Amino acid sequence: MLHIPLWKRVLIWGICALGLYFALPNFFYPRVEGHNDAIAVLEKGGSLSPEQAAAREAWPAWMPASLVPLGLDLRGGAHLLAEVQVGDVYKGRMDGLWPEVRDALRAERAVVGNVRRVESHPGELRVTVSEPAGMDRALEIVRGLARPVVSLTGIGQNDLEVRREGEVIVVGLSEAERKATDDRTIQQSLEIIRRRVDEVGTREPTIQRQGSDRILIQVPGIGSADELKALIGTTARLTFHPVASQTTDAQAPVPPRHHLLPSMDERGVYYVIEDAPVVTGEELVDAQPSFDQNNRPAVSFRFNPTGARKFGDYTANNIGKPFAIVLDNEVISAPVIQSHIPGGSGIITGRFSVEESTQLAVLLRAGALPADLNFLEERTIGPELGQDSIDASKKASLVATAAVVLFMVASYGLFGAFAVVALAINIMLIIAVLAAIGATLTLPGIAGIVLTMGMAVDANVLIYERIREELRQGRGPARAIEEGYDRALSAIVDANVTTMVIAIIMFALGAGPVRGFAVTLGIGILTSVFTAIYVTRLIVVIYLGWRRPKTIVV
Structure with a gap:
C-alpha cells in the first residue's frame, strides 16, 4: 500500500x-527593487530621500528580498565588446625598466663607459655603451636584472630576453612573460571594469573575458553605450613626473625621452616632462573627493608603502622644483615642492566641480586600466x-x-x-x-x-x-x-x-x-x-x- x-x-x-x-519577492518586483536600492544607499553611508525612505518601508525587512536579476535583453542597457591593447603594457614595462638598466650599467661605468638609450620598436629597449670592450660585461649585467616568470606555465623561465645586435643591447620580454603579462592584463582589466561599474550602483552587470584579448561588458539599466564607455573607457592613468620646463609653444622642441603635455587648467600652457614617472596610479590605495585650503573641490590620495617611499624620497631630494601630476596625458597641476612630503598622502587640486572631483576619485579608486581599450562593438537596448x-x-x-x-x-x-x-x-x-x-x-x-x-x-x-x-x-x-x-x-x-x-x-x-x-x-x-x-x-x-x-x- x-x-x-x-x-x-x-x-x-x-x-x-x-x-x-x-x-515571493519576484511577484512584487518593482517594490522589492526600490527597497533594495534604498538599502544599498544606506550601506554606502548615504542618506535617503523621502521617496527612497518610502521605498524602503514598502517591503517588510523580515521578508526575503532576493530578486532574479534581469538580463540586458529584458531590462535594457548597454553592450560593449572591447579589445585590450596589451601591446601598451609591453611598452610600459620597457619604459619602466630603462632607469633600472641605466643605473645598473652606470655602476660599472669604468668598464662599459657611457650608457645611452636609442630609438626602438614598442616593447623593446635598446641600449648602447661607449666601450665596445665592455659589451660582454654589459650583457651580463642586464641579464642579471631578469626575474623568474610568475605563472604556472612559465616555471623555470625568466621574464627578460637580452641579446646583442652589433653594438646594441636589445632587451625584451620573453615569450613566457608575454603570455603571463597578457593574462594579468586581461584579469586586471576585468577587475577594474567591474569595480568601476559597481561604483555607480548598476545592477547585475555581465563582465567576462572572450578569447585571448577581448572583454564582453553588458550593463542592464544604463542609459546608453556612450555612457558606459565614458565610465569604463577612461583609463584614469595617474602619474607623477619631474618637470623639465614650461612653455606656451605647442610645437616646442622636446629633448629625448621627454613629452610635451598640455595643462588641464591653463589654456595655452604646456609642460615638458620626463617620460619615466616617479610614482604611478597603480601605487594608489585610496582616493576621495575633498576640498583644498581655499574650499575648492579637490581629490585627496594616499599611496601604498612602496609608492609612499618613492614619493617621499623624491620630494625630499627635489625641494623647490615643480612636480607634474598627469592624468591621461594632461597635466592637472604642477606644484612646486615646498618641503619633504612623508607618509605618501597628498591632494590633487584643479578647476574641478564637485561632480568632477567625485568622478575622478571613483576612477582613481577603482584603479588605472593597465592598457587602453578599443571598442569593437557597441549596442544600446532601450528599456522599452x-x-x-x-x-x-x-x-x-x-x-x-x-x-x-x-x-x-x-x-x-x-x-x-x-x-x-x-x-x-x-x-x-x-x-x-x-x-x-x-x-x-x-x-x-x-x-x-x-x-x-x-x-x-x-x-x-x-x-x-x-x-x-x-x-x-x-x-x-x-x-x-x-x-x-x-x-x-x-x-x-x-x-x-x-x-x-x-x-x-x-x-x-x-x-x-x-x-x-x-x-x-x-x-x-x-x-x-x-x-x-x-x-x-x-x-x-x-x-x-x-x-x-x-x-x-x-
Missing part, C-alpha cells in the same frame, strides 16, 4: 513552502524593448501554461489537475533557485523555463499511463498507483539524466544566451523531477486517504 512517512511529508511540504517564501520582451515572454508563458493545463485536465481529469498543481510549484521552485544563486534571467532563460513547463508534465504522463496499465490488469487503486510510480521511475530518471547531460555540455561549451538557457533548463530538470515524483505522489496519497475511492479514473 501507499505509505509516506510523516517526516518525508513534512520535508516535501517544507521545501515547497521555502520555494514560495523565496520566490526590454519591456516588450518581458510582455512577449509573459504571453508565451501564459499560452504554454494554458495549453498544458487543458491537455492534462482533458486527458487525466482530477489526476491531471494534481499535475497542474505540481507544475505551479515547479515554476515557483525554479524562480526561488534562480533568486538564491543570483543567476541572471534572459530571454533564452525564459525559453528554458517554458520548455521545462512542457517537460515537467512528461514524468506525470509516464506515471499516469503506467497506472492505467496496472488498472487494466485488475489491480486496485492503491496498488495501481504504487506500481505506476515505481515502474515509471527508471524511464523518468533516464530521460532527465540525458537532458541534464545536454544542459551541462551547453553550459560548459556555450556562452551568453546559451548558458542562460542551460541554467534554467538544468534547474527545471531538477525541480520537475522532484515535483513529479514526490509532490504529485504526496497529493495523490492525501487524496486517497481522504476520499478512499473504490475506483479511480486516470
Whole structure:
C-alpha cells in the first residue's frame, strides 16, 4: 500500500513552502527593487530621500528580498565588446625598466663607459655603451636584472630576453612573460571594469573575458553605450613626473625621452616632462573627493608603502622644483615642492566641480586600466524593448501554461489537475533557485523555463499511463498507483539524466544566451523531477486517504 512517512511529508511540504517564501519577492518586483536600492544607499553611508525612505518601508525587512536579476535583453542597457591593447603594457614595462638598466650599467661605468638609450620598436629597449670592450660585461649585467616568470606555465623561465645586435643591447620580454603579462592584463582589466561599474550602483552587470584579448561588458539599466564607455573607457592613468620646463609653444622642441603635455587648467600652457614617472596610479590605495585650503573641490590620495617611499624620497631630494601630476596625458597641476612630503598622502587640486572631483576619485579608486581599450562593438537596448520582451515572454508563458493545463485536465481529469498543481510549484521552485544563486534571467532563460513547463508534465504522463496499465490488469487503486510510480521511475530518471547531460555540455561549451538557457533548463530538470515524483505522489496519497475511492479514473 501507499505509505509516506510523516517526516518525508513534512520535508516535501517544507521545501515547497521555502520555494514560495523565496520566490515571493519576484511577484512584487518593482517594490522589492526600490527597497533594495534604498538599502544599498544606506550601506554606502548615504542618506535617503523621502521617496527612497518610502521605498524602503514598502517591503517588510523580515521578508526575503532576493530578486532574479534581469538580463540586458529584458531590462535594457548597454553592450560593449572591447579589445585590450596589451601591446601598451609591453611598452610600459620597457619604459619602466630603462632607469633600472641605466643605473645598473652606470655602476660599472669604468668598464662599459657611457650608457645611452636609442630609438626602438614598442616593447623593446635598446641600449648602447661607449666601450665596445665592455659589451660582454654589459650583457651580463642586464641579464642579471631578469626575474623568474610568475605563472604556472612559465616555471623555470625568466621574464627578460637580452641579446646583442652589433653594438646594441636589445632587451625584451620573453615569450613566457608575454603570455603571463597578457593574462594579468586581461584579469586586471576585468577587475577594474567591474569595480568601476559597481561604483555607480548598476545592477547585475555581465563582465567576462572572450578569447585571448577581448572583454564582453553588458550593463542592464544604463542609459546608453556612450555612457558606459565614458565610465569604463577612461583609463584614469595617474602619474607623477619631474618637470623639465614650461612653455606656451605647442610645437616646442622636446629633448629625448621627454613629452610635451598640455595643462588641464591653463589654456595655452604646456609642460615638458620626463617620460619615466616617479610614482604611478597603480601605487594608489585610496582616493576621495575633498576640498583644498581655499574650499575648492579637490581629490585627496594616499599611496601604498612602496609608492609612499618613492614619493617621499623624491620630494625630499627635489625641494623647490615643480612636480607634474598627469592624468591621461594632461597635466592637472604642477606644484612646486615646498618641503619633504612623508607618509605618501597628498591632494590633487584643479578647476574641478564637485561632480568632477567625485568622478575622478571613483576612477582613481577603482584603479588605472593597465592598457587602453578599443571598442569593437557597441549596442544600446532601450528599456522599452526590454519591456516588450518581458510582455512577449509573459504571453508565451501564459499560452504554454494554458495549453498544458487543458491537455492534462482533458486527458487525466482530477489526476491531471494534481499535475497542474505540481507544475505551479515547479515554476515557483525554479524562480526561488534562480533568486538564491543570483543567476541572471534572459530571454533564452525564459525559453528554458517554458520548455521545462512542457517537460515537467512528461514524468506525470509516464506515471499516469503506467497506472492505467496496472488498472487494466485488475489491480486496485492503491496498488495501481504504487506500481505506476515505481515502474515509471527508471524511464523518468533516464530521460532527465540525458537532458541534464545536454544542459551541462551547453553550459560548459556555450556562452551568453546559451548558458542562460542551460541554467534554467538544468534547474527545471531538477525541480520537475522532484515535483513529479514526490509532490504529485504526496497529493495523490492525501487524496486517497481522504476520499478512499473504490475506483479511480486516470
